Amino acid sequence: MQTNRLDAHQLTHTYGQGDSAAPALADLSLTIGANGPEAVAIMGPSGSGKSTLLHVLAGIIAPDAGRVVWRGSDLATMRDSQRTKLRRSDFGFVFQSGQLLPELPAIENVALPLMLGGGLRSGAEAAAGALLHRLGLGGMLHRRPGELSGGQAQRVAIARALVGDPGLVFADEPTGALDRSTGQAVMALLIGATLGHGASLVVVTHDAEVAAACSRVIRLEDGRIVSDGPGDAAPGALQQPQAAERAPQAQPHAQAQAYARAQAQEAPGSAAATAPAEPEPVRWGAKAAAHPAPYGAPNYGAPTGASAPLVPTPVSYGMARGEQRVANPMQQWIAPSGTGAESFGDPR
Amino acid sequence: MTAVRLWARLLRATGPRATDMLSAIAFAFATAALLAVLGGVNAFRLRLETGAVAPDDGALVLTLSFVAAALLLPAVWTLAQAAVRLALARRDDRLAALRLAGATRSQVSVMAVLDAVAQALVGVVVGAMLALAVTPGIARIEFQGLPFTVAELLPPVWVWLAAAGAVVAVALVAALASLRRVHVTPLGVAQRVRGKRLSLWRIGGFLAVVAVYLALVVYDVVPVELSVVIVMVSVLVLSYALIGPLVIQGIAWLVAKGARRPETLIAARRVIDDPRGAFNIVGAMSIAVMAGGAASLAPATAAPGDPFAVDISTGATLTIAIAGVLGAVLAGIAQSAKVLDQRREHQAMHKLGVDLPVMQGAIMRQVALPLLVGVGGAAGMALLLILPTFMLWIGNASSVLMWALMAVGAVVVTLGATACALPLVRRVATEAVPA
Numbered sequence: 014m015q016t017n018r019l020d021a022h023q024l025t026h027t028y029g030q031g032d033s034a035a036p037a038l039a040d041l042s043l044t045i046g047a048n049g050p051e052a053v054a055i056m057g058p059s060g061s062g063k064s065t066l067l068h069v070l071a072g073i074i075a076p077d078a079g080r081v082v083w084r085g086s087d088l089a090t091m092r093d094s095q096r097t098k099l100r101r102s103d104f105g106f107v108f109q110s111g112q113l114l115p116e117l118p119a120i121e122n123v124a125l126p127l128m129l130g131g132g133l134r135s136g137a138e139a140a141a142g143a144l145l146h147r148l149g150l151g152g153m154l155h156r157r158p159g160e161l162s163g164g165q166a167q168r169v170a171i172a173r174a175l176v177g178d179p180g181l182v183f184a185d186e187p188t189g190a191l192d193r194s195t196g197q198a199v200m201a202l203l204i205g206a207t208l209g210h211g212a213s214l215v216v217v218t219h220d221a222e223v224a225a226a227c228s229r230v231i232r233l234e235d236g237r238i239v240s241d242g243p244g245d246a247a248p249g250a251l252q253q254p255q256a257a258e259r260a261p262q263a264q265p266h267a268q269a270q271a272y273a274r275a276q277a278q279e280a281p282g283s284a285a286a287t288a289p290a291e292p293e294p295v296r297w298g299a300k301a302a303a304h305p306a307p308y309g310a311p312n313y314g315a316p317t318g319a320s321a322p323l324v325p326t327p328v329s330y331g332m333a334r335g336e337q338r339v340a341n342p343m344q345q346w347i348a349p350s351g352t353g354a355e356s357f358g359d360p361r
Numbered sequence: 362m363t364a365v366r367l368w369a370r371l372l373r374a375t376g377p378r379a380t381d382m383l384s385a386i387a388f389a390f391a392t393a394a395l396l397a398v399l400g401g402v403n404a405f406r407l408r409l410e411t412g413a414v415a416p417d418d419g420a421l422v423l424t425l426s427f428v429a430a431a432l433l434l435p436a437v438w439t440l441a442q443a444a445v446r447l448a449l450a451r452r453d454d455r456l457a458a459l460r461l462a463g464a465t466r467s468q469v470s471v472m473a474v475l476d477a478v479a480q481a482l483v484g485v486v487v488g489a490m491l492a493l494a495v496t497p498g499i500a501r502i503e504f505q506g507l508p509f510t511v512a513e514l515l516p517p518v519w520v521w522l523a524a525a526g527a528v529v530a531v532a533l534v535a536a537l538a539s540l541r542r543v544h545v546t547p548l549g550v551a552q553r554v555r556g557k558r559l560s561l562w563r564i565g566g567f568l569a570v571v572a573v574y575l576a577l578v579v580y581d582v583v584p585v586e587l588s589v590v591i592v593m594v595s596v597l598v599l600s601y602a603l604i605g606p607l608v609i610q611g612i613a614w615l616v617a618k619g620a621r622r623p624e625t626l627i628a629a630r631r632v633i634d635d636p637r638g639a640f641n642i643v644g645a646m647s648i649a650v651m652a653g654g655a656a657s658l659a660p661a662t663a664a665p666g667d668p669f670a671v672d673i674s675t676g677a678t679l680t681i682a683i684a685g686v687l688g689a690v691l692a693g694i695a696q697s698a699k700v701l702d703q704r705r706e707h708q709a710m711h712k713l714g715v716d717l718p719v720m721q722g723a724i725m726r727q728v729a730l731p732l733l734v735g736v737g738g739a740a741g742m743a744l745l746l747i748l749p750t751f752m753l754w755i756g757n758a759s760s761v762l763m764w765a766l767m768a769v770g771a772v773v774v775t776l777g778a779t780a781c782a783l784p785l786v787r788r789v790a791t792e793a794v795p796a
Contacts, residue, residue, distance in 0.1 A: 068712075071712070073711070073712050097711075097715070097717075098716075099714070100712065100713065100714030101713065101714025101715070102714070104714070106712055106713050108709060108712075112709040112713070114627060114630075114706060114710075115634075115706070116627070116630040116631050116633070116634040117626070117627065117630050121626060121630070125623055125626075126713070126714070128621075128622070128623045128626070129623050129714070129715060129716070129719065133621070134620065134621050134626075173713075
């Protein structure tokens with residue numbers, strides 16, 4: 014199995030020349046996904062180099078010096094076209110806004126990465142439709158981005174980032190254009206669905222609440238890492254990623270698996286529910302089982318506080334013996350209809 | 362006056378850019394085409410006035426030259442509009458920033474209009490020189506059995522001034538129109554919702570024109586003069602502009618449904634989104650091809666050696682040629698403006714791992730699809746018009762072949778000009794440098 018591990022060694026990058034030279038990255042090294050999927054927040058003041066770091070890690074720009082190694086391959090040794098292909102096949106991206114093609118309906122926006130990878134349109138749209146159903150957008154498949162609210166558009170972007178089964182998802186201020194509660198819901202969905210998919214998440218943000226929902230927070234200043242550790246675990250924030258990091262390999266089943274199963278049980282009418290043995294749900298389940306629990310923490314409480322404002326009581330699912338009983342904080346947002354969808358502010 | 366001073370200062374600070382050059386080139390071609398067409402009209406008018414040609418024939422040819430000019434005017438208008446869009450494409454952000462910084466709506470308008478008008482003026486001057494330069498070439502063409510003279514082809518000064526004024530006025534109006542979105546949203550351009558629907562009145566209008574044509578021209582319900590017949594044929598041909606966008610949208614919808622390649626899907630969706638924009642690029646050429654197709658039979662219907670029939674054929678060829686050049690420039694300019702307009706999308710696609718050939722393929726198909734539908738449909742309609750005269754057609758193969766070659770040539774040149782926008786895709790997509 015390929016490990017979704019990304020290593021950055023002594024990255025240095027400077028904008029401008031001479032007196033006006035501004036170092037964006039200064040001898041920066043880090044590793045992501047060493048112990049399985051994790052959600053990493055990159056924080057720092059404006060100009061600290063966080064967006065540059067994300068672009069360098071994703072192979073969008075080449076650093077002046079240093080190496081980025083993904084799954085054992087050095088990005089610098091690849092040709093431009095190979096890096097482009099890598100971004101398409103191995104990475105997923107969620108930006109602040111303006112990322113969906115405005116002329117394409119949601120389902121085609123999500124199917125596009127699979128078609129770009131050479132997939133048949135019918136298969137790509139089936140996978141995109143199933144994923145959008147799972148993310149609660151079953152009724153919006155044929156809406157165009159301009160007809161979606163900000164939160165809905167971001168969920169479509171999350172679906173597009175995940176549809177190609179990436180090993181790592183990069184997000185650049187994914188909640189920057191959203192109001193607070195929508196932003197929290199989108200963030201919870203992004204973390205839950207990405208980790209549930211067995212991928213790691215790297216999110217650039219200036220928002221402490223977003224960072225608190227991540228299992229690891231890296232702070233940058235002047236292109237250097239000034240701190241790298243677990244998230245703040247602020248009361249009321251989504252805590253499960255921290256729990257996952259404490260014992261990443263300890264709970265082999267988990268939230269993500271429960272997530273897939275919950276879909277089958279709780280969402281009759283959705284693609285996952287009507288065909289639980291179809292490749293899509295199996296892929297999700299299998300993928301999830303192969304990776305450590307993203308938020309399978311013992312005694313994990315209900316999603317409460319800022320990150321879970323909508324459902325007051327925890328939702329638990331029946332599990333096989335020996336498995337942890339965990340709440341699925343995603344359930345409220347991934348239901349194809351009902352309470353969650355409204356929170357995104359249907360534009361109609 | 363503050364706005365004018367600020368505009369001058371910004372111009373000095375940034376200097377002209379590649380897009381400004383392209384936009385000035387577009388204005389230059391629009392002006393040159395307009396002046397060439399007006400020169401032709403002027404020559405026919407002079408010949409009639411001086412009695413160099415028989416009055417009847419002369420009047421008819423003059424009417425036809427007006428028709429040809431009318432066919433080309435929409436292309437000139439669209440080209441000027443595209444030039445303005447290109448001129449303003451990169452300034453949206455700057456103008457929005459100025460609005461945020463406290464510039465009033467009228468100050469921003471003045472600055473944008475100055476941008477567009479300045480480029481139009483440069484274009485008009487270059488275009489006038491271009492028109493002068495090609496006039497000796499045009500003078501070699503024979504009409505009414507006589508070659509033109511350079512003097513004939515140069516209209517009076519007031520015509521030149523009026524043409525220049527018209528081009529600048531178009532720039533001004535188009536600049537004000539395209540500025541509305543900066544006014545609406547200083548914080549940035551709002552995401553587009555579903556494009557404006559095409560009115561079904563277009564079908565009604567087209568059918569009405571066909572009905573009147575059939576009544577007057579084909580069935581002679583009311584006896585009319587030849588000039589009315591010519592006007593009716595022109596109106597029928599021009600009514601293609603009513604139905605064309607609908608047809609293009611419908612076919613693009615079918616293409617989108619069946620698309621297997623991402624570039625085809627993206628291009629078809631973009632055409633569905635803006636069928637009028639798509640048709641504008643190919644409309645003039647389509648109409649010229651249709652008119653040329655019908656005219657290609659003229660030599661066969663006339664008596665051997667009749668100079669009038671040869672004139673019609675020459676005129677049709679000339680119209681297709683001018684429409685082809687305008688269409689090609691338009692396609693290159695319009696697609697460049699689109700690439701710049703959609704730079705954020707292109708940057709996002711680059712980050713997401715979309716290959717450059719896919720983005721470039723979408724840009725090409727965005728023109729190729731309406732081009733093939735528009736010109737192909739027009740050629741088909743022309744063939745239908747001349748089908749009843751199949752035997753004449755066989756007997757006059759060279760004229761029809763010439764027309765077909767012109768049409769294919771116009772399509773090829775247009776695709777070639779579109780390809781000029783492709784390097785811009787690479788530049789725009791890869792230029793994103795985060796701070």
